[in-house]
Amino acid sequence: MQTYQAPLRDMRFVLHELIGTESLTSLPGCEELTPELTDPILEEAAKVTQELLAPLNVIGDTEGCVYENGVVRTPTGFKAAYQAFRDGGWTSLAQSPEWGGQGLPESVNKLVEEMICAANLSFSLYPGLTQGAYHAIRHHATEELKQIYLPPMVAGQWSGTMNLTEPHCGTDLGLLRTKAVPQADGSYLITGNKIFISAGEHDMVDNIVHLVLARLPDAPSGVKGISLFLVPKYLVNPDGSLGARNGANCTGIEHKLGIKASATCQMSFDDARGWLVGEPNKGMRAMFTMMNTERLAVGVQGLGVGEAAYQSAVSYAKERLQGRSLGGVKHPDRAADPIIVHPDIRRTLMTMRAWNEGCRALAAWVAREMDTADRSTDPERRQSAEDFTALMTPVVKALLTDIGFENASQAVQVYGGHGYIRDHGVEQYLRDARIAMIYEGTNGIQALDLVGRKMGAHMGRFLRPFFHPVAEFIEANKDDAQIGALVAPYAKGFGALQLATGHIAQVGLKDPEEAAAAATEYLRLFGIVALGYLWLRSAKVAAAKLAAGTDEAAFYQAKLSTARFFIERILPQAAPLLAGIKAGKASMMAMEDAAF
Numbered sequence: 001m002q003t004y005q006a007p008l009r010d011m012r013f014v015l016h017e018l019i020g021t022e023s024l025t026s027l028p029g030c031e032e033l034t035p036e037l038t039d040p041i042l043e044e045a046a047k048v049t050q051e052l053l054a055p056l057n058v059i060g061d062t063e064g065c066v067y068e069n070g071v072v073r074t075p076t077g078f079k080a081a082y083q084a085f086r087d088g089g090w091t092s093l094a095q096s097p098e099w100g101g102q103g104l105p106e107s108v109n110k111l112v113e114e115m116i117c118a119a120n121l122s123f124s125l126y127p128g129l130t131q132g133a134y135h136a137i138r139h140h141a142t143e144e145l146k147q148i149y150l151p152p153m154v155a156g157q158w159s160g161t162m163n164l165t166e167p168h169c170g171t172d173l174g175l176l177r178t179k180a181v182p183q184a185d186g187s188y189l190i191t192g193n194k195i196f197i198s199a200g201e202h203d204m205v206d207n208i209v210h211l212v213l214a215r216l217p218d219a220p221s222g223v224k225g226i227s228l229f230l231v232p233k234y235l236v237n238p239d240g241s242l243g244a245r246n247g248a249n250c251t252g253i254e255h256k257l258g259i260k261a262s263a264t265c266q267m268s269f270d271d272a273r274g275w276l277v278g279e280p281n282k283g284m285r286a287m288f289t290m291m292n293t294e295r296l297a298v299g300v301q302g303l304g305v306g307e308a309a310y311q312s313a314v315s316y317a318k319e320r321l322q323g324r325s326l327g328g329v330k331h332p333d334r335a336a337d338p339i340i341v342h343p344d345i346r347r348t349l350m351t352m353r354a355w356n357e358g359c360r361a362l363a364a365w366v367a368r369e370m371d372t373a374d375r376s377t378d379p380e381r382r383q384s385a386e387d388f389t390a391l392m393t394p395v396v397k398a399l400l401t402d403i404g405f406e407n408a409s410q411a412v413q414v415y416g417g418h419g420y421i422r423d424h425g426v427e428q429y430l431r432d433a434r435i436a437m438i439y440e441g442t443n444g445i446q447a448l449d450l451v452g453r454k455m456g457a458h459m460g461r462f463l464r465p466f467f468h469p470v471a472e473f474i475e476a477n478k479d480d481a482q483i484g485a486l487v488a489p490y491a492k493g494f495g496a497l498q499l500a501t502g503h504i505a506q507v508g509l510k511d512p513e514e515a516a517a518a519a520t521e522y523l524r525l526f527g528i529v530a531l532g533y534l535w536l537r538s539a540k541v542a543a544a545k546l547a548a549g550t551d552e553a554a555f556y557q558a559k560l561s562t563a564r565f566f567i568e569r570i571l572p573q574a575a576p577l578l579a580g581i582k583a584g585k586a587s588m589m590a591m592e593d594a595a596f
């Protein structure tokens, strides 16, 4: 059975105890965000996601979306759920009050996003893409466009899309062919075909606001000649009411492995009227505002599915009776012991749990830095927060989605054959999670972004807000009575990351193929070391609470146990990753293409 209860206790732990309430309430506009205010929001989000969205997850997977004559019907219950979701104010949570939003920080929003993705990944894409489009319009569009489009998008009456991909161009957007021809009134006529457009057409909103990448006449070739346009499904009258249908049509939807309730649309733009967003030929810059928001959000998709998969696996492991505990029979009254007694099942569950809680802590850290970059009055602090967010965006996107899929696969394993068949719903998690490793730039491309753009940027400046606090923490805690024993092995993992960074910087300068060959292992190493640091800090908080005396001893003991598991059983993967990185490109590049 798919099981999901929002992990509210752990969410409160990362928000208030690990990242720290004060680091949020000290930011302008967040002064009132004490636990008394944020906890009821998280509790309400838990209710909405568990009661409204989770029950539609299997229905969405079974029915999928239906395309008929240019119209897309979402599965039974989706439209009503979206209306309730919108009426509850969940589409406007983190948007600026200037545009009708509630102005909550990302530190809270990312936790709510995790719940939505865990409950129903397909559903999450509709408000998720609208949020990304909101950011691109807010930062790059003219005041007039903002006035027309942002309020109904924030209110959830209109949704947004991101139209990049064309049949011949996915990763390499420099190849794109969609054209934009300027008109005398300042608008543009857009013509071209896009594929794989999430939420390109559906029945849950009154209007759809497409953000479309296209080329102006005589634009330079490659990515330097791409501009961004806002193209609504329905043109908007000056009074804000909807006018004529624009030439932006869905010509079909894809039939796919997972997220079947998310409409993945083929779009045809035929002299569709659009408006420039940002400067001509600088469309990639504007689109990156949306893509960076989306990359972090996609990372959280992986975390959400990974958590739901973990919970489903735990509930089955406690129920399923097979074999007897090697440590002595645990339930003599039953025909067999539940499988949770077996070390291999416990290894699997601990691995999933250690990844999930670590990934949640990483997402929370990045969210807090996003809020700092957005709101701090200290320019130096803002800069370091921006650097950190830029550095961690590819890590969050790729690590959290890889882990989401690995966890979904482990959940299937815990269910055995009953996981592989459809009845229990865990194979849906596996199918749904797979896409997050592909869209918003494949995980291989995220790794290239980390080594190619982020690692060496400004002489390594982006690395500092990560490396410095970690090094200081190791120094300050290596002899700590409570966590010192975990710090020593962690320092080895951190050392491996330092060595790998130096190695790639050196060999990559001479030969970029060497850096590219090391990229995926480097990103995983980076992720493991980042999570290890957060596990040490979590252990420190937990140990202090236990030492001081608490009525939540079981929770903090579990934190300590999981921290130890991560440091002893997952962090050691740092050594083979470093070995792979140092081995270099030779063995993978040696064979002729024809030999494959």
Ligand SMILES: Cc1cc2nc3c(=O)[nH]c(=O)nc-3n(C[C@H](O)[C@H](O)[C@H](O)COP(=O)(O)OP(=O)(O)OC[C@H]3O[C@@H](n4cnc5c(N)ncnc54)[C@H](O)[C@@H]3O)c2cc1C
Pocket: 161, 162, 163, 164, 165, 169, 170, 171, 172, 195, 196, 197, 198, 199, 256, 264, 435, 438, 439, 440, 441, 442, 443, 444, 445
């Ligand atoms: C369900 C779904 C929803 C989607 N939603 C949207 C959406 O809303 N909007 C949108 O615009 N697009 C969307 N996409 C498209 C998605 O972003 C692309 O599929 C993705 O970016 C990869 O492009 P591609 O499929 O053309 O693969 P390709 O670019 O052809 O890549 C194929 C493989 O080659 C690798 N590769 C390519 N170039 C390099 C390189 N330089 N170095 C190393 N490896 C490389 C890739 O990592 C990948 O493994 C969606 C796709 C799907 C399936």
